[in-house]
Amino acid sequence: MAIVSLEKICKTYHLGSIDLHVLSQIDLTFKEGEYVAIMGPSGSGKSTMLNLLGCLDRPSSGRYFLGDRDVSILDDDELSQIRGQRIGFIFQSYNLIAQLNVIENIEVPMFYQGVTERPSYKRARELAETVGLGDRLDHIPSQLSGGQQQRVAIARALANDPLIILADEPTGNLDSESGGEILVLLDSLHQQGKTLIIVTHDTNVARRAHRIIHLLDGRVERIEINKKI
Amino acid sequence: MVWFRIKRTIKLGAKSLWMHRLRSTLTTLGIVFGVCSVIAMLAIGEGASQEAQNQIARLGSRNVIIKTVKPAEEQQSTADDSTMKTYGLTYEDAERFRATLSYEVIVPSRRINQQVWYRNRKVTVEVIGTIPWYPEIAPIEIMRGRFFGSIDLHYQHKVCIVDESVIDEIFIIDDPIGQDIKIKDNYYRVVGIVTAVGPIDTTGETANGIEPQAGPSRSGEMAGGIMGNVYIPLSAFKSSFGEISIQMTAGTRQMEKVELQEVTVKVPSLDMVLPTRDILEDMLASTHKKKDYQILVPLELLRQAARTKRIFSIVLGSIAAISLLVGGIGIMNIMLATVSERTREIGIRRALGARRRDIIIQFLSETVMLTLTGGVLGIALGSLIPYLVERFFYMPTVITGFSLILAFGISGAIGVAFGIYPAYRAAWLDPIESLRHE
Ligand SMILES: Nc1ncnc2c1ncn2[C@@H]1O[C@H](COP(=O)(O)OP(=O)(O)O)[C@@H](O)[C@H]1O
Numbered sequence: 001m002a003i004v005s006l007e008k009i010c011k012t013y014h015l016g017s018i019d020l021h022v023l024s025q026i027d028l029t030f031k032e033g034e035y036v037a038i039m040g041p042s043g044s045g046k047s048t049m050l051n052l053l054g055c056l057d058r059p060s061s062g063r064y065f066l067g068d069r070d071v072s073i074l075d076d077d078e079l080s081q082i083r084g085q086r087i088g089f090i091f092q093s094y095n096l097i098a099q100l101n102v103i104e105n106i107e108v109p110m111f112y113q114g115v116t117e118r119p120s121y122k123r124a125r126e127l128a129e130t131v132g133l134g135d136r137l138d139h140i141p142s143q144l145s146g147g148q149q150q151r152v153a154i155a156r157a158l159a160n161d162p163l164i165i166l167a168d169e170p171t172g173n174l175d176s177e178s179g180g181e182i183l184v185l186l187d188s189l190h191q192q193g194k195t196l197i198i199v200t201h202d203t204n205v206a207r208r209a210h211r212i213i214h215l216l217d218g219r220v221e222r223i224e225i226n227k228k229i
Numbered sequence: 230m231v232w233f234r235i236k237r238t239i240k241l242g243a244k245s246l247w248m249h250r251l252r253s254t255l256t257t258l259g260i261v262f263g264v265c266s267v268i269a270m271l272a273i274g275e276g277a278s279q280e281a282q283n284q285i286a287r288l289g290s291r292n293v294i295i296k297t298v299k300p301a302e303e304q305q306s307t308a309d310d311s312t313m314k315t316y317g318l319t320y321e322d323a324e325r326f327r328a329t330l331s332y333e334v335i336v337p338s339r340r341i342n343q344q345v346w347y348r349n350r351k352v353t354v355e356v357i358g359t360i361p362w363y364p365e366i367a368p369i370e371i372m373r374g375r376f377f378g379s380i381d382l383h384y385q386h387k388v389c390i391v392d393e394s395v396i397d398e399i400f401i402i403d404d405p406i407g408q409d410i411k412i413k414d415n416y417y418r419v420v421g422i423v424t425a426v427g428p429i430d431t432t433g434e435t436a437n438g439i440e441p442q443a444g445p446s447r448s449g450e451m452a453g454g455i456m457g458n459v460y461i462p463l464s465a466f467k468s469s470f471g472e473i474s475i476q477m478t479a480g481t482r483q484m485e486k487v488e489l490q491e492v493t494v495k496v497p498s499l500d501m502v503l504p505t506r507d508i509l510e511d512m513l514a515s516t517h518k519k520k521d522y523q524i525l526v527p528l529e530l531l532r533q534a535a536r537t538k539r540i541f542s543i544v545l546g547s548i549a550a551i552s553l554l555v556g557g558i559g560i561m562n563i564m565l566a567t568v569s570e571r572t573r574e575i576g577i578r579r580a581l582g583a584r585r586r587d588i589i590i591q592f593l594s595e596t597v598m599l600t601l602t603g604g605v606l607g608i609a610l611g612s613l614i615p616y617l618v619e620r621f622f623y624m625p626t627v628i629t630g631f632s633l634i635l636a637f638g639i640s641g642a643i644g645v646a647f648g649i650y651p652a653y654r655a656a657w658l659d660p661i662e663s664l665r666h667e
């Protein structure tokens with residue numbers, strides 16, 4: 001069943017007199033539980049696409065269905081709501097909030113959904129344990145290694161049990177060992193039935209996915225199906 | 230749930246303010262000084278008007294008080310030291326007042342500071358010679374016994390009425406009623422005890438001293454060691470003390486003849502106070518060659534107090550307004566800096582589901598927490614100022630609960646007023662750009 005579908009999505013930036021077509025005529029669907037990688041050279045529109053999928057941005061034209069809702073017509077508050085409830089973000093640079101500790105960082109998305117104190121703490125603690133940080137609950141980000149920070153970010157992305165998890169170069173800032181650990185963690189999420197969309201440069205990362213979407217100059221160049229899985 | 234949100238928001242705000250505690254403290258100084266001025270302004274204003282109200286209650290709002298004053302030229306002529314100076318209000322004046330102002334209560338009085346004895350104990354009091362209607366114009370109430378009557382006045386009976394405070398000094402355990410006390414050369418029988426009613430005199434002025442700014446205030450003890458009043462019939466006063474007093478000034482003797490020190494006129498209604506004052510003014514001006522009298526209208530103290538209040542309100546109000554404005558702008562400036570420093574955090578929060586209004590609440594509450602902290606510091610510091618004013622400038626001050634609440638409210642309002650723009654700036658940042666922000 002398709003939980004995400006893009007219909008003729010375009011994203012155009014108007015820079016003075018020039019129109020920059022960052023994404024043009026994208027038609028794609030993603031199925032529930034799918035593991036998809038998006039690849040392409042720098043500037044090909046990968047991040048822009050991920051931002052659209054994550055409801056951080058709105059397309060210039062085209063329609064975007066998330067679950068059964070057309071989110072391309074929603075206003076800012078509704079988009080915020082969707083982001084909080086249905087999307088889990090994992091960023092290249094972790095993007096934890098510096099003054100909050102591990103537990104508090106994981107609790108942030110739940111806070112904006114109005115989860116009360118006790119369930120919020122309980123869930124954050126469970127997630128921290130799941131990603132192997134049960135003994136670091138009150139550490140702040142600067143006291144953690146890059147790999148640990150990214151694991152906190154993954155726990156945070158899972159907090160509201162989202163429909164899709166979006167990761168933009170999640171291992172881009174990590175050495176191969178901790179990057180490997182993160183990939184193992186993402187694999188396990190997939191095994192639990194989560195829908196994962198990962199932007200990456202790295203073919204080793206992309207190899208783990210069912211499908212690899214290659215972007216070039218804002219268009220889908222080709223889609224590669226991974227037969228080994 | 231709401232409580233949890235509030236708790237979280239406060240915790241977060243406190244955390245980031247604490248992270249920049251020096252900056253936060255410096256930023257709030259404007260608010261601190263502004264709030265200080267507000268507290269001081271209100272305390273001094275309230276003090277002035279309560280003081281005036283006390284004095285009016287003490288002196289009687291419907292009273293016009295005419296006092297004998299030593300005329301100015303008399304004070305300067307020191308060469309001629311043997312002649313008798315005659316000045317001041319006379320019985321004739323009092324008669325004339327009575328004839329003209331038929332419907333008012335007119336009470337003449339003479340006063341002298343004198344030691345009085347009971348057995349072997351003495352106390353200095355103000356002996357007031359007056360007429361039976363004195364209680365109508367003075368804030369006193371007869372506790373026991375009686376005030377003297379017309380017959381006492383007519384026959385110069387040696388009777389007296391004493392203040393409660395005097396009793397404590399000399400009678401100790403004896404029942405004063407029926408005892409004789411010695412005033413100058415005569416014994417007077419105590420027939421009544423009076424007590425002061427209305428507000429306590431906090432300025433240390435005796436009831437006839439009306440100038441509100443005069444002298445340091447020390448509550449409890451009256452001016453010049455006077456412990457209270459003793460009232461005797463005016464006729465007895467006259468026969469006992471005569472009308473001539475000898476003043477010893479710098480080695481020269483000066484004889485003075487004064488018939489009455491004071492005449493109090495009580496009018497039936499408040500709106501007659503000022504017209505009566507004018508009538509008396511005219512009457513005295515035409516009958517007295519020298520300006521040897523002074524007319525005091527307690528009601529005017531209210532105006533005086535209002536004037537004091539207005540001056541302080543203008544001065545301190547301007548200081549408050551300027552400090553609060555500058556403080557508010559400083560806070561806005563710091564909050565704009567905070568927003569730009571925390572652009573990335575804002576982007577993260579937006580990506581994780583924060584709506585614009587969540588961001589507004591976060592930054593607005595941080596600003597309000599900052600200004601409320603300033604407000605609390607200002608209230609603490611500002612409460613000391615009235616104390617110092619009272620201590621060193623002898624001005625009464627009153628800090629009301631209302632002024633504290635107002636000051637707290639003002640600091641909160643400043644937080645909202647100057648925090649709203651930075652908060653909106655934060656909320657309207659583009660999430661994608663914020664996330665890219667370094
Ligand atoms: N806000 C913007 N204004 C103008 N051009 C932009 C903006 N955001 C992205 N672009 C352009 O869109 C193109 C695609 O960017 P991006 O999606 O970040 O590429 P990728 O992630 O594949 O490297 C780039 O050429 C970039 O310069």
Ligand SMILES: [Mg+2]
Binds near residue numbers: 047
């Ligand atoms: Mg990119």
